[in-house]
Amino acid sequence: MVEPTIFHSILSREVPASIVYEDDEVLAFKDIHPKAKTHLLFIPKHFVASIADVTPETAHIPGMLILKAQRFAQEQGIKGYRLTFHVGKGGGQEVMYLHLHFLSEEKLKAL
Numbered sequence: 001m002v003e004p005t006i007f008h009s010i011l012s013r014e015v016p017a018s019i020v021y022e023d024d025e026v027l028a029f030k031d032i033h034p035k036a037k038t039h040l041l042f043i044p045k046h047f048v049a050s051i052a053d054v055t056p057e058t059a060h061i062p063g064m065l066i067l068k069a070q071r072f073a074q075e076q077g078i079k080g081y082r083l084t085f086h087v088g089k090g091g092g093q094e095v096m097y098l099h100l101h102f103l104s105e106e107k108l109k110a111l
């Protein structure tokens with residue numbers, strides 16, 4: 001049984017978020033407590049709790065998130081950014097729904 005997280009509620013639109021990108025596989029939205037000028041979170045629509053839970057069946061998901069972030073950055077003209085996965089409580093992961101942090105000191109264009 002999956003314990004629903006705040007990101008499940010953002011995905012189902014029960015909780016509002018500032019969504020910047022969506023397709024069949026991912027949702028990307030602004031982090032509510034930004035740690036850079038641009039701080040986004042990319043989440044897969046297929047639930048995985050953490051990098052620690054990735055299996056051979058779901059191993060494509062982290063790479064897919066990175067590719068979506070890379071394409072999003074290209075479309076936005078953002079040249080420099082940091083991508084981070086926090087893994088487990090000891091790794092700073094607070095929300096147990098796999099997510100890729102995207103941080104940049106470059107601003108988003110109006111979406």
Ligand code: 5GP
Binds near residue numbers: 006015031041085096
């Ligand atoms: P973690 O520490 O789990 O890697 O990162 C979770 C991130 O989710 C944090 O940077 C936190 O600010 C962000 N966050 C937590 N709750 C919400 C929320 O309700 N809305 C949005 N947009 N971001 C959230």
